[in-house]
Amino acid sequence: MSVMKRVSMMFRAKANKALDRMEDPRETLDYSYQTQLELLQKVRRGVADVATSRKRVELQINQLQQSSDKLDRQARDALAVGREDLARDALTRKAGVQSQLNELNVQYTSLQGEEEKLTGASQRLQAKVDAFRTKKETIKATYTAAEAQTRINEAFTGISEEMGDVGLAIQRAEDKTEQMKARASAIDELMASGALDDMVGGPRDDIQAELDRMGAGSGVEAELERLKGELGQGSAPREIEGAGAAADGAAAGTTASATDGRPAQASPADQPQAGDGT
Amino acid sequence: MIVRILGEGQLRLDDSAASELNKLDAKLEAAVERNDEPGFRLALSELLAQVRSIGSPVEAGALEPSELILPEEGATMSEVRKLLAGDGLIPG
Secondary structure (H helix, E strand, O other), X not given: OOHHHHHHHHHHHHHHHHHHHOOOHHHHHHHHHHHHHHHHHHHHHHHHHHHHHHHHHHHHHHHHHHHHHHHHHHHHHHHHOOOHHHHHHHHHHHHHHHHHHHHHHHHHHHHXXXXXXXXXXXXXXXXXXXXXXXXXHHHHHHEOXXXXXXXXXXXXXXXXXXXXXXXXXXXXXXXXXXXXXXXXXXXXXXXXXXXXXXXXOOOOOHHHHHHHHHHHHHHHHHHHHHHHHHOOOOOOOOOHHHHHHHHHHHHOOOOOOOOOOOHHHOOHHHOOOOOOOO | OEEEEOOOEEEEOOHHHHHHHHHHHHHHXXXXXXXXXXXXXXXXXXXXXXXXXXXXXXXXXXXXXXXXXXXXXXXXXXXXXXXXXXXXXXXX
């Protein structure tokens, strides 16, 4: 049978089941109205929850952007003193931060969408609840007529469908914010641990990690060339490596790992703290 | 005829739209039977676009039940299957 007919039957069945359970139609009206008010509260809380998550992601995006800008400056500074190895390290980490930023931006957009949907759902439900309250009083006043039962059924089925729809929207939003919260906590922990700068994107398999490194690697080389061009160093960096030792004093503080040409493989604990001495 | 798009609300359509909607719905159903996720998405998107283009929003305070209910834009087949399986998934 048709998908759209089956979905509507599911909703109808749910409403009918609830109606069957009620013995006194007046009780149905009052009980249902209470449930409606509770759902309205719930959907409003849902809107607030999603907004909180969205703001948290926004904050993290700002922090990561700052981190990315800083790594860019560090790369520039490192190149200026002839430390291509450090510049490469900084750009590799910047690529990691950028990939986090891209994912966060996608999530931000998705949360914004959920917020809009829930806000709309809340407004639609509010309008129906108001209409139901008016209708409830009218029906109560005219009750005893056989027609009242039909009207009750209709009003109840109509609002029940809206409530089912809103309930589903709340569930979807909750699922999304739950995923988001877990991810946001992980990023917060990384920020707190100081390992932020070289995070390359959560748990992934080895092959993906290798691919990411290769992908980031080519981008890093291109950017390195770009910076060199800006600093008027042309593309003869290899000779500078030797001279780099003399400039070590200037770059002190950003020294540490990654002079072995495998910067991206260093573990987070091996990396210098973001911001120390530069 | 009133049609609800989950997550969007109710739209009023002329009864004559039914045969066109049934055709699009049949495509949706066929995609489900073939277990064809991209086909399902496409068919759902077409169906929703058609309903939106020929329908007009039902007044906010109406308490009429919908004749047809459509999954929301972007819903996956597994989400729709869960919806159809009942299991108290529809809250309220």
